[in-house]
Amino acid sequence: MTTTNVAAVIVTYNRADKLGKVIEQVLAQDRPADQVIIVDNASTDSTAEVLATYEGRPTVHVERLGTNSGGAGGFAHGMSVAYERGADSIWIMDDDCYADPDALRQLLDGHAAAEASMGMRLPFACSVVRWTDGEICEMNNPEPTWDWGKLLVRGENAVLVNSCSFVSVLFPRWALTQFGLPLSEYFIWFDDQEYTRRITAAGPGVQVLRSTVTHDLGVNRGVNFGDVNDGNMWKFEYGVRNEASYRWHHEDPFAALRFAQRLYSGLAGGRVPWRLRRRLARKWLEGIRFDPKPAFPRTVL
């Protein structure tokens, strides 16, 4: 019999207020993670004090980065560390994600059951992500495959998906060996979409409906280009560059053009000022020239 070594990876940046609860929820799992790796993305708030209270725990390992590498860099680093420390499965989440007590067990069981049912290896399993009011969290709803109901009709509580966000998702080690790490060059936004789409070259992912987490966002709203303003512009700039890059280089130029059309419509629908639209158009063009390649983790244990 083989046992599975699961590493939970939490990436945090200036969320000292929520981080403690996130870690507590992970440590309180009824199937505990064998390692909990917390990547502090060079936080400038009191994150270090929160982490100091957990560092003595036998399963907790803290990685402090010298500079903020964004969510993408943080996840790539944390997943790489988990891989080097011999993890068989890697469960990753944001620093405002509260896992229900059985979230990990359900993910592991659901993933194994789906693999048995499909007769093949599946490259990821994600949880159902709720907002604080218990409704579905719009930002984290995965995209289903065309045959998404295949497992449901077999009586399993799981849906086949093409992609998901990095809020409670489990990757088997082999996915990292074969496909490498998320693109840290993306910094933030679309890194999760690119990565999960990249690894579905090996087969669909699965959303395990019994595994649930809560994403403690300020508002429950998905990504909408009509919402662009001066305050959130920096995130949208990364998002547009990254998605244009992905569509152009990993799908085809027409997909990038369709994305441009969607971007245009969204911005127009939200009456976003022209100066912001022009900046995003430049980011779209930058994406065409931007094509980072994945790094691969190193086998240590």
Next chain:
Amino acid sequence: MTDPHDQTGARRVFDILQEPDWFSGLSTREARLLDGALAFHCLARPGERIRATVLRTDGPHLPSLTDHGTQRIEWADDRRVVGTIEAHATGTPLPGHGVVDVVLDLGGPPEALMRLEQLPGRLHAARNAARGRAPVAFDVLRQLRTDRLENRRLSRPIPRVGRAENTSVGSSRGQTPAVLFGLHWLELGGAEKWAAETIGMARDAGLFPIVISDRPSGHPDIARPVFDDALVVPLTHPVPAEHESRLLSQLFERFDVRGVHVHHCTWLYQRLPWIRAQYPGTELVDSLHVLEWRTGGFVDIALRMSNVMDAHHVISPQLRDYLVDRQGLPREKVTLATLADLTVDPAAERSEPATGRKPGDPLTVAFVGRFTQQKRPYLFLRLAARLRDRLGDRVRFVVHGDGELATEVRADHARLGLAGVVELRGPGTPVAQTLDEADVLVISSDNEGVTLTSFEADAHGVLVVSSDVGSQASVVPTELLLPRAPLPFLRAAEDTVVSLCEDPDRAARLLVEQRAKVDAFAALPRARDWTRSLYERWAS
């Protein structure tokens, strides 16, 4: 004097009709080679009298024991007849008339075989000349080719043999519980060292060891005590096809072969589907050591045969990830069990770090390993030349080893003007002495599994700087891993050693990190434990 024949297990399968007096003139190695050859020919023709003409030579010639050539009753002029002998397989009635003649050539003495290190042929001569004159340029091209082959290999599926559909009938029929081992050869090598250990473990578990090797060699290690009372058949190729199946079926009928353990033996790997089909009750396992990107090596052969095998034992995490993650073998079929304790006792006290050298003492940088293309001693010599120019007498070097590139190493040493800077040491000096003197060990190999020298170095408090190949990342701190390509390797190695020389605090910190890595690696399951429990199960 004990007749060397009395020590071999071959006597279980054949009888000598009349013991000739020339036997005692054979060395133990020769006597055991002869026993292996007689065992083969008697088993291949049970019920027939085998009349063998035994030859030897002083020249650099490998033995010819089981191949087609043994059926020809003529030989080269430089062979001498040692004597003749008649034998027949035990357990079969002795025929009254008619004999089968074979000519068994025991080859030259091991000293003469050393001269065979360079492969014959014009192509090899040209290749060796190019490497001898411009080893780094040669290596650059070689590594580019390796990169190309590595990418190609990872993008192409490896064909697999079909599964055996009906495995319900047939089993080994003999009485004596036995293990059939497949070895590359019986001479120096990490895989061979482990193979020899497992043979001893099988005997300890009450299983009779049957050993087949498939590579041409003088098999100097056949005289080692671990092969006492084992049936060793050193094959020389091409073996006549009908003799192959006869040999295996006779072994399975005469012994209760509980398991087959393959250690780097292509011939036996390729016969596993037949064994699985004919003797499905026998478990088939192997031990794998290193990924060879250029040829695929034994790992690819193991993958091809995996459908008919029960388990693969791997000694490094890299191999586990390759087989399970990349090639999709079931995780429960691949066991990682390391050889971390094969040369070093992990319970033993470690030496104090040599980095505690007194201020003003030179930093001692060592190379320990065989002089082969794989280990790239020429890169170390060039590194030494660069460091001498940069650090002067603040650094000294020891190159400890021997092997097929020995002549080139000596020529390079003179050409680079390293006399007085790099001390060359041969097998006459214990490795432990070199490691006691060293502060830094440089591993310049272009491919490895996990080098056992890394563990030895760590045990002596020596910091290991290594090319990032195989599973070296498992025991070497990330900061001390260097690129594999020769020119980047030299640049990075130079900077690293200069930094270690100038910053003893960094060296001390890295040694702590190295020890933590070695400890974590040593905590992984041990190959000895896995093998012991496997053999105990087979013996029960």
